[in-house]
Amino acid sequence: MSRLSDILVVGGGAIGGAIAWSLIKRGLTVTLVEAGRIGRGASWAAAGVLAPDWSGHDPEALTVMAEAGLAAWPDWVAELEDRTGLGLSFRRDGLLNVWVDPDAPHLPHDLATEPLPAAAGQRLSAAEARALEPALTGPILGGALAPADAQVDNPRLAPALIRAAADQGLRVLVDTPVTALLGSGGVCRGVRTASGTEIAAGAVVLAAGAWSGPLAASSGIHLPVIPWRGQMLAFDTPARPFRHIVFCGELVLIPRPHGPLLVGTTLENVGFDSRVTLAGLHQILARAERIVPGLGDLPLARTWAGLRPGTPDNLPYLGPIPGWDGLYVAAGHGRKGIILAPITGELMARVILDHDLDPMLEPCLPQRVVD
Ligand SMILES: Cc1cc2nc3c(=O)[nH]c(=O)nc-3n(C[C@H](O)[C@H](O)[C@H](O)COP(=O)(O)OP(=O)(O)OC[C@H]3O[C@@H](n4cnc5c(N)ncnc54)[C@H](O)[C@@H]3O)c2cc1C
Incomplete structure (x- = not known):
């Protein structure tokens, strides 16, 4: 050797x-x-x-x-x-974190219903959050904007x-x-x-x-x-539907600069199984539809999953x-x-x-x- x-x-x-x-x-x-x-x-x-x-x-x-x-x-x-x-498309789009009305009907699990701590960013009213992202027509109560947050390919x-x-x-x-x-x-x-x-x-x-x-x-x-499975899906969108990355609890919407809208994600402890399931996709879509009604009508581009290394x-x-x-x-x-x-x-x-x-x-x- x-x-x-x-x-x-x-x-x-x-x-x-x-x-x-x-x-x-x-x-x-x-x-x-x-x-x-x-x-x-x-x-x-x-x-x-x-x-x-x-x-x-x-x-x-x-x-x-x-x-x-x-x-x-x-x-x-x-x-x-x-x-x-190689281009890695690093962009400081900023992250808009929103929370929804806990009393709104048909709320899926794992959407945020509590205001985030002050450190999460500049506090916004529901109207201010919608002024930034008009597609958020669900029961938003408020938001926090972190302008320096970024995304990468x-x-x-x-x-x-x-x-x-x-x-x-x-x-x-x-x-x-x-x-x-x-x-x-x-x-x-x-x-x-x-x-x-x-x-x-x-x-x-x-x-x-x-x-x-x-x-x-x-x-x-x-x-x-702990291998935490996370499932994701991507929609083809005619134009960039959001200017910011949007979070609401476990829901994340990432508008890629020239491409699809990524939507995620799940957090599942299922061992080393990195397959996509309909139940997982349904969970993601139910959350997304609640804050962006009609999102599920967009053409589905692809789905995937991976294993986060948790401790x-x-x-x-x-x-x-x-x-x-x-x-x-x-x-x-x-x-x-x-x-x-x-x-x-x-x-x-x-x-x-x-x-x-x-x-x-x-x-x-x-x-x-x-x-
Ligand atoms: C759906 C999802 C969304 C996420 N979103 C974000 C996000 O927005 N921002 C963020 O910061 N992080 C995010 N993460 C977490 C992030 O992806 C991981 O923390 C990170 O990629 C871990 O990198 P890694 O190199 O440790 O693991 P991996 O990228 O999994 O790489 C480990 C490598 O080791 C190799 N390997 C395994 N066993 C062996 C072996 N026996 N011998 C040799 N090679 C081996 C594997 O084949 C693999 O290539 C997300 C993860 C998932 C699944």
Whole structure:
């Protein structure tokens, strides 16, 4: 088993890609190993909303990190686009969060009925919210506008990151599932793949999204990751029906700049089943129709689903795995992995290279769950 690289990253999603690019830019040799195709997991399925806390209920440590993530996005994406020539359509459209009248008839579950905390943005009356988005003809009671929130064409993100890193020397292995982490004497020496090949590296970063839990478990490491299924659908629209991203509880409407209107989403704990169901689509449509009556008459463009990597305390696992020298994890970003990609890449590179533990990482250290 010869040592190929300083660092081996497991997982070719936005998180693995962001870490690989950060490490390559700092002059390390890096290999990235992906079970299937690059960027076809949650990073592809996501809605692409860059909003630090649209629910008002995230743990504070997550919101702080997501704010740092959003602040990093403009320069990070500009450099990525420059290096790859790929457009990622980063846009600060702003996010309008609305809530509905709890006494309105036929309210589906999971629409927001309570005003959001003041931190969610500038408070608007129902009339002001409708003046911004006239299509919201349902029983809206008020809204909050966060003008700096943004969106990005997320399916292009992981491929762009890995292309940028590959241009600077990243070695990429696709269709290569990692089946075990190799360790002896408390030191991680590399990984074994499904074909039985052993790949050695100076250190390993586990960034396999929702699959990080089972992979860690196969090496005796307790790292609970919950695959939260999210379903989405897209309508073809003749013109952009909204100027802003619109949220109402679990409902999200994202007007892509030149394309469909994305509508989501569900939050389901159904294991590793990433199929679309009629029940899921019905749930999404019922919510959307209640605040935008008639939306369901638009032509359906497509449907899809993905698995968010959730954790029991809604904070990602970021940092060294205790008891294993040279093994790191960056997984469990839940509903925030796209906004958190740049800051995750930066903070993980600093930990791996300089052992520099940013205070933002402390609540996210995996030692809170790993024995
Ligand atoms: C419907 C939906 C909407 C979302 N909306 C947003 C949003 O608007 N904003 C936001 O910030 N976030 C959003 N998210 C969350 C975001 O998509 C995730 O947090 C993020 O993509 C996680 O990135 P990742 O790289 O950790 O995981 P993934 O993108 O899933 O990548 C993990 C990769 O690891 C690979 N892998 C798995 N097992 C192995 C193995 N054994 N060996 C090698 N490779 C392996 C997989 O094939 C996959 O490519 C959404 C998610 C969903 C599903």
